[in-house]
Amino acid sequence: xxxxxxxxxxxxxxxxxxxxxxxxxxxxxxxxxxxxxxxxxxxxxxxxxxxxxxxxxxxxxxxxxxxxxxxxxxxxxxxxxxxxxxxxxxxxxxxxxxxxxxxxxxxxxxxxx
Amino acid sequence: xxxxxxxxxxxxxxxxxxxxxxxxxxxxxxxxxxxxxxxxxxxxxxxxxxxxxxxxxxxxxxxxxxxxxxxxxxxxxxxxxxxxxxxxxxxxxxxxxxxxxxxxxxxxx
Numbered sequence: 001x002x003x004x005x006x007x008x009x010x011x012x013x014x015x016x017x018x019x020x021x022x023x024x025x026x027x028x029x030x031x032x033x034x035x036x037x038x039x040x041x042x043x044x045x046x047x048x049x050x051x052x053x054x055x056x057x058x059x060x061x062x063x064x065x066x067x068x069x070x071x072x073x074x075x076x077x078x079x080x081x082x083x084x085x086x087x088x089x090x091x092x093x094x095x096x097x098x099x100x101x102x103x104x105x106x107x108x109x110x111x112x113x
Numbered sequence: 114x115x116x117x118x119x120x121x122x123x124x125x126x127x128x129x130x131x132x133x134x135x136x137x138x139x140x141x142x143x144x145x146x147x148x149x150x151x152x153x154x155x156x157x158x159x160x161x162x163x164x165x166x167x168x169x170x171x172x173x174x175x176x177x178x179x180x181x182x183x184x185x186x187x188x189x190x191x192x193x194x195x196x197x198x199x200x201x202x203x204x205x206x207x208x209x210x211x212x213x214x215x216x217x218x219x220x221x222x
Contacts, residue, residue, distance in 0.1 A: 035211070037213075044200075044202065044213060044214075044215050044216045045151070045153075045159065045202050045204075045213045045216070046213060047204070047211040047212065047213055050211060057209075059209040059210070059211065062114065095158060095159070097161075099164070101160075101161040101164065101170045101172075102161075103158045103159055103160060103161070104158070105158055106158050
């Protein structure tokens with residue numbers, strides 16, 4: 001069965017940067033679109049970004065476009081989210097999600113001074 | 114950005130049947146919006162139940178089914194179990210604009 005294991009995240013000051021990683025195993029990573037989804041404390045799910053199987057198409061939530069960059073390395077079965085110019089409203093649990101149906105365990109990003 | 118609407122809360126009796134719906138501000142929901150359904154229990158990551166309107170994963174209990182109903186996507190639970198109490202989210206893809214609904218809190222009581 002497939003699995004997604006996330007790393008990265010933590011506490012960062014407003015304006016700072018963080019990089020999230022997501023390592024896939026147990027399924028053919030390169031065959032599926034990958035997504036980042038976030039959930040602010042006590043709130044619903046919010047889609048953040050996604051990337052096509054070969055990386056040739058990428059889409060972003062309007063509020064993160066220009067600040068966040070999604071990327072993937074199919075040779076390493078890995079997905080990334082580079083987050084720059086972070087704001088308090090970016091505080092959330094971030095999940096990587098494959099269209100194969102698998103979710104990462106989540107990683108908490110807290111933006112606060 | 115499109116707005117995706119779900120019932121805020123629903124209640125079903127154990128063994129009963131309930132249908133959750135997912136509508137779009139852009140008009141009728143079709144298979145071309147690739148409706149997904151997710152289940153999230155407190156303190157857990159969500160899990161994917163249904164993809165592309167009606168397809169199930171190997172872990173999706175048979176009592177869950179997805180469909181299109183009256184211009185909306187629908188998730189039907191037949192024979193509700195106590196462990197089905199959770200928040201259910203739908204997701205629609207509008208040409209690269211991917212939007213979650215606000216979630217339906219399902220109580221089994």
